[in-house]
Amino acid sequence: MKNLVIQYYIDINKYSNPTFNNLGPSPIEKYSSYSFKKYCDKYNIDYIKITEPKLGFKHPTWERFDLWCDRSWWDKYDQICYVDSDVISLPWAGNIFKEFKNPDAFKVCYYRKFTGNTADGSKKRCSNNPLMDPIPGEVLKEKCWQTGLFILSKESAEKMRNLVLKYKEQPDAIDDGMFINWVTIASNVNLEKISETYNTKNNGETINLKGLNFLHCAGGKKHKEGARVFEILKNLYPEVKMDWR
Numbered sequence: 001m002k003n004l005v006i007q008y009y010i011d012i013n014k015y016s017n018p019t020f021n022n023l024g025p026s027p028i029e030k031y032s033s034y035s036f037k038k039y040c041d042k043y044n045i046d047y048i049k050i051t052e053p054k055l056g057f058k059h060p061t062w063e064r065f066d067l068w069c070d071r072s073w074w075d076k077y078d079q080i081c082y083v084d085s086d087v088i089s090l091p092w093a094g095n096i097f098k099e100f101k102n103p104d105a106f107k108v109c110y111y112r113k114f115t116g117n118t119a120d121g122s123k124k125r126c127s128n129n130p131l132m133d134p135i136p137g138e139v140l141k142e143k144c145w146q147t148g149l150f151i152l153s154k155e156s157a158e159k160m161r162n163l164v165l166k167y168k169e170q171p172d173a174i175d176d177g178m179f180i181n182w183v184t185i186a187s188n189v190n191l192e193k194i195s196e197t198y199n200t201k202n203n204g205e206t207i208n209l210k211g212l213n214f215l216h217c218a219g220g221k222k223h224k225e226g227a228r229v230f231e232i233l234k235n236l237y238p239e240v241k242m243d244w245r
Contacts, residue, residue, distance in 0.1 A: 001078045003097045004046040005036050006067070009085045010053055010060040020059035021175050027242060028217050029085040031233045034240050039089040045097065046077070057168060061176045067152055068164040074154040078103070084148035086217045087199070091236060093213035096198055100151060105192035106160065106184065107151035109199035114144040131174060131182040143185050147177040148216050149199040160187040 009029050012018035033049055040047035054066050064082050067073055073080060079097055100107045114122050119137030126132040126140055163183045170179055184191070197211065201218040209215065209232070217229050230242070 002044075002046050002076065004048060004073075004077045004080045005040050005083060006048045006050065006064075006080055007033060007036065007083055007085050008050045008060055008063045009033070010051055010063065012060060014053050015056065015059050017058045017172075021061060026086055028088075028229070028233075030242065031237060031240055032083075032085050032088055034237060035089040035091075036083060038091075039093060043095045043097070045095075059176075062167060065164055065167050065176075065180075068157050068161045071157075074157065079151050079153050081151045082149065083214070084216065087148055088215045088217065088233065088236070090209060090212055090215060092210075093198075096151070096194070096213070100192055100194050102190075102192045103153050104155045104190050105153065106156035106189045107192045107194050108145035108184070109149055109194045110196040111144060111146040112196065113146075114141050117141055126178075129174065129178040129182070131178060132185075135185055139185060143191060144181050145184070146199055146201065146216075147180055148201070149194075149214065151194070156189050159189045160184070163187050 037047050039045070050063060053060070053063065055063050055069070057063075067080055067082065079101070081096060113125060117125065119141050121137075122141040122144065123132075123137035126135075126144070132140060160183050163186055164180075167176075167179060195213075197213045199214060199216050200207065200212050201216040233240070
């Protein structure tokens with residue numbers, strides 16, 4: 001049995017709602033997949049990039065729910081780390097699977113918009129998610145997480161599976177991030193918090209990268225030629241060549 005890092009990068013035009021959540025293709029993906037291939041080679045971890053629809057629901061962001069829906073993933077892997085396609089593994093990053101390996105836990109990153117917030121503030125942040133209406137702010141503060149990275153195990157996937165299977169029942173106002181946060185709380189899955197250094201949302205301009213493992217590129221400028229983040233990425237991985245035509 002092994003561990004796996006998985007990413008999804010699928011043509012949005014193969015889905016019924018390609019503009020869902022305003023998430024479209026990004027040139028960051030080329031750096032992201034390259035960095036995680038190197039990361040996985042370094043630590044003897046399997047790497048898969050999914051490029052064709054399987055669930056085929058609304059938009060590629062929903063494809064990751066296949067990790068719960070299809071139990072055959074767990075015939076081969078002990079743990080699976082999902083990573084957004086705008087997250088960069090920095091060359092010095094540690095082995096996330098060695099650091100966080102509780103077999104029963106669903107592993108998610110600290111998210112300061114909740115963990116650093118008040119209960120009332122956390123409740124307000126979820127005011128546009130009716131799934132969260134019955135849930136106290138103290139629980140939201142403790143258990144809400146940023147969905148760009150998580151580590152799933154067979155045990156945690158099974159604990160959450162019946163609720164995840166309700167994904168097609170959700171109205172358009174509920175996006176995939178809102179939904180999986182609700183599943184996390186409603187399933188009462190055992191949570192293990194991962195250091196925020198493995199999922200720091202920043203454009204790289206205002207933070208010391210040496211303190212990080214993974215950089216989650218943020219901000220609208222990240223998609224544009226000439227953005228500061230590409231200068232950073234070119235210095236980290238000069239062998240990656242971008243074609244802006």
